[in-house]
Amino acid sequence: MRRITIIAPMYNEENLVSEYCERVLKNLKPLEIDYTTEILMINDGSKDRTWEKMSEMYEKYYPKLSIINLSRNFGLEGAINAGLEKAKGDIVIVMDADLQDPPSVILELVKKYEKGYDVVVAKRKKRESDTFFKKFSANLYYKISDKLSGKLKLEKNAANFRLLSRKVVDELNKLEEKNKVFRVTVPFVGMKTAVIEYNRDQRFSGKTKYNLFSMIRYALDGITSISIEPLRKIFTISIFSSIVTVLLLILSIISKEKLYILGFIIGFFSTMILVSLTIIGEYTGQIMIESKRRPISIIDDYKTPNNIEE
Numbered sequence: 001m002r003r004i005t006i007i008a009p010m011y012n013e014e015n016l017v018s019e020y021c022e023r024v025l026k027n028l029k030p031l032e033i034d035y036t037t038e039i040l041m042i043n044d045g046s047k048d049r050t051w052e053k054m055s056e057m058y059e060k061y062y063p064k065l066s067i068i069n070l071s072r073n074f075g076l077e078g079a080i081n082a083g084l085e086k087a088k089g090d091i092v093i094v095m096d097a098d099l100q101d102p103p104s105v106i107l108e109l110v111k112k113y114e115k116g117y118d119v120v121v122a123k124r125k126k127r128e129s130d131t132f133f134k135k136f137s138a139n140l141y142y143k144i145s146d147k148l149s150g151k152l153k154l155e156k157n158a159a160n161f162r163l164l165s166r167k168v169v170d171e172l173n174k175l176e177e178k179n180k181v182f183r184v185t186v187p188f189v190g191m192k193t194a195v196i197e198y199n200r201d202q203r204f205s206g207k208t209k210y211n212l213f214s215m216i217r218y219a220l221d222g223i224t225s226i227s228i229e230p231l232r233k234i235f236t237i238s239i240f241s242s243i244v245t246v247l248l249l250i251l252s253i254i255s256k257e258k259l260y261i262l263g264f265i266i267g268f269f270s271t272m273i274l275v276s277l278t279i280i281g282e283y284t285g286q287i288m289i290e291s292k293r294r295p296i297s298i299i300d301d302y303k304t305p306n307n308i309e310e
């Protein structure tokens, strides 16, 4: 029988471990006719009793749960990565463990998978449960990443709640980069992708783990992992600077005004510096691309008439 693994990263969530297990297991019941189901909980170095709670649940629901204890807090991406490495499922579903991603959506995700999709992205309909600031910053983040994404198609208003087939999980696990951002690596791998919409609930208990600074850091990790485009923006700035410099040169020739001549000299050297930075930026970008060691392309399917064993 095929297996479904639900990945649940948790950091200081002692009050919702048991509720989470109960609700998810309840929603997995209807799937048990066709699948073996399990939850894989990851304790991301919690400072409270999350791990103890997980261990209790492990005994209580044996053999429905697997649990991972990370050696310290690595952050959500680290926790998801550990989950993906250990998940045994033919289908793997990543979801927040605070019940903001409603377990009832699991069924819809699996239905799409059964229609032949390898990735099913759950995207939120509205951001009602968010504060104004979160809505604003999320919008800004999506705008910037959209501009930089090039050939990558990033889904707006979609975080980590996604279903992945084994094929996709294996490809994700093969990626060697260390700044792995799930919402970027999944579209990078590609494959047949569907999107469904859902209403995001309020947190069941506790508070968000992200403050302004950790959110900005998280956003920067995401943006820099998409492409080297920000570095290429230095080129645009140097073009602008050279146009101004040429204008100043023309003005100083016509008017012989000292201020224009001074402006031209400053502009000339600034442009030189910017051009140098463009060159350095281009090489740095290439170093970044090479150091990520992402595959140049990924094969989804391959048919050939002379299919002799390779």
Ligand code: UDP
Binding pocket: 008, 009, 010, 011, 012, 013, 044, 073, 074, 075, 076, 079, 095, 096, 097, 098, 100, 207, 208, 209, 210
């Ligand atoms: N989380 C984690 N490690 C961290 C921070 C968060 O595993 O360092 C988990 C957290 O327990 C939750 C999920 O990531 O299950 C999403 O976190 P949170 O609800 O705080 O984020 P928000 O929904 O506010 O974006």
Ligand code: MG
Binding pocket: 096, 098, 100, 203, 208
């Ligand atoms: Mg949350």
